[in-house]
Amino acid sequence: MHEMSVAMEICRIAEDQVGLDALCHVREIGVVVGRTSGVEPESLRFCLEALLANEPFRGARPTLELTSGDDLRVHYLEIDDDRPPH
């Protein structure tokens, strides 16, 4: 699977959860990546870091949790409501 398209979908899920205006407050995105999910974790991390460094995000950190199996899901978002907007 192409990791950038997965990273873009993860960002969309984050937007669905908190809304476009609040994406700048996202501090961390937790993602579960199964070893047989077809995703190369380091490549996904690289793509996520690239996307999260830019607006509408403001440098959120991707945290990948490697598991066995083919799971691939967004586990959690950490939001810092005091983070100043752009």
Place this chain on the structure above:
Amino acid sequence: MTVRRIEVRERVMERNDALARDVRARLTGIGVPAFNLVSSPGSGKTLLLERTLQDLNGEMRIAIITGDVQTQNDADRIAQWTDNLVQAVVTGGACHLDARQVTQALEALELSTLDLLFIENVGNLVCPASWDLGETAKIVLFSVTEGEDKPVKYPKMFQQARYVVINKTDLLPHLSFDVDLAKAYAREVNPDLEFFETSALTGSGMEAWYDFLRAQARRPIGVT
């Protein structure tokens, strides 16, 4: 600092897969088969569709959804051969179509008037394998200018496909491409694959492809 944690637990593909299920239910309900045409860039998807429309347009009603990263050149090429709608999806950078785009494209199509739907995906043998579009089946185009070992290099796409069209066969006399070896590689990753050998340029092998489409197309309402 006030940090809160939102538990999401959403599969990355969940939203796409839910939309794909809706697309599939809608198309199945009305009896219109949809084929997701996937391949490397330049393997001849657009020419195959042009030729198919040119030869079958009076016989069955075919609509096309085309996906390209930029331009609607493919849609413009195809549109000259059909009065049915050709929906161009410009992905704007994404290397695949997704079920949301197909759902939107379907809104412009009068499905009840169609016998067959093709979705010409973005040329890419990696990403489109992971995105269910609600299609009846994936068809991989595989041109003889590519290596015979494409199926083992891109196994997921060939595992997910039901049919393989080996295209540009008019070039075989000029190449060392071994069709039997290519099929053996493909069967190695998916023993159930069915094959067509075509040249959309010369028309060679197209009759078997058309017979397949005739057998798949929705039977007109009232005809038994």
